[in-house]
Amino acid sequence: MSIMSFSDIEDPVLLSPSQLVSSSKLSKNLGAYLEKIKKRPVFITREQEVEAVLINIDDYRELLLEEQRVEELYYAVLALRRLVEHFKSPKALVDTDDVLKRFGLTREEVEGVPDDAVDG
Incomplete structure (x- = not known):
């Protein structure tokens, strides 16, 4: 019997392309993305892989x-x-x-x- 790991199941994170931003673009336009996160999370990518998520404090x-x-x-x-x-x-x-x-x-x-x- 094997133990199922997180990589064995589908990623539960559903996101749209409008929620993706590269880390370099985020650093140049942080203020704009701080406004965006009031409505929905922003997923930060590096080398085309999602590395982090930016969410509002609430x-x-x-x-x-x-x-x-x-x-x-x-x-x-x-x-x-x-x-x-x-x-x-x-x-x-x-x-x-x-x-x-x-x-x-x-x-x-x-x-x-x-x-x-x-x-x-």
């Missing part, structure tokens, strides 16, 4: 939010899988209070930690 922020949503969904699925495995397994889970005691913590101390301090 689209970039949306991509970052979508990435965060996907990551949160992944962790939710992982947690559910572990929960299912727990119910299928005769092993007992470690009690939260036992873990806190081992590290010399109390529930109150842990609940008082701001979320951003835990996220790193």
Whole structure:
């Protein structure tokens, strides 16, 4: 059984010729292309190969939010899988209070930690 790589599937990027610009043309006309990206991304080519994409900041922020949503969904699925495995397994889970005691913590101390301090 082989693992499918990105090169084995069709490129999901759909673009029109009007969205292509060479890196040299982009450097000479950056202002014009900054206006164009307000409507749609611009794909930057070098030696007739697409090397990069220029998108507006709002689209970039949306991509970052979508990435965060996907990551949160992944962790939710992982947690559910572990929960299912727990119910299928005769092993007992470690009690939260036992873990806190081992590290010399109390529930109150842990609940008082701001979320951003835990996220790193």
